Amino acid sequence: MEQTNDAFPARRVDITTRGGQTDIEIDGTRIDPGAIKAYSVSHLAGERPEVLLHVADRNDAQWSGIARIAVADLPDPGPAAGVFLDAIDPEALERAALARPDLGTEPYSLTKAMLTQLGEWARGL
Incomplete structure (x- = not known):
């Protein structure tokens, strides 16, 4: 049984992607691609699907209509980066960096190759 909420009517959202280009339309109105930096879609059984649009610059964005809005801070990447770096085998990193075809001979090229790796x-990748 589909749940409805007359205070918040369902909207038609079309998302079309071609390579790195994404077009989003809400009820047939195209959203400026520069206004959106990311989007996510979720759907729980028995509930309406939800589309969360992350606006690129809230100062320039003009929106009208009813929406459920969620504002969240981006998570601190430090702890995840620490776990990732702790798992790196230094010998494997050095071997991979030295074997890179883009390893240069200028100062700091090994450091650059390691960071790229x-x-x-x-x-x-």
Whole structure:
């Protein structure tokens, strides 16, 4: 049985993605892509799906209508970064950095290669 709430009518949301480009429409009205920096979709059984839009700059964004709004601070990445770095094998990092095809000969090139390697590992590459 679908739950309805007449105070907050359901809205039609269309999200179309092509490569890195995303178009979002709400009830047929296109949202400026520059106004949105991220979005998430969630759906719990027996409830309406929810779309959370993260606006890029609240000063320039103009919105009208009814919405449930959630404001949250971004989590501190420090603890997760610490756990990630604690799991790195220094020997494996050095081997991977020295084997990189983009390893240069200028000062700090090994440090740069290690940071690039760590970034790729963090992204699962």
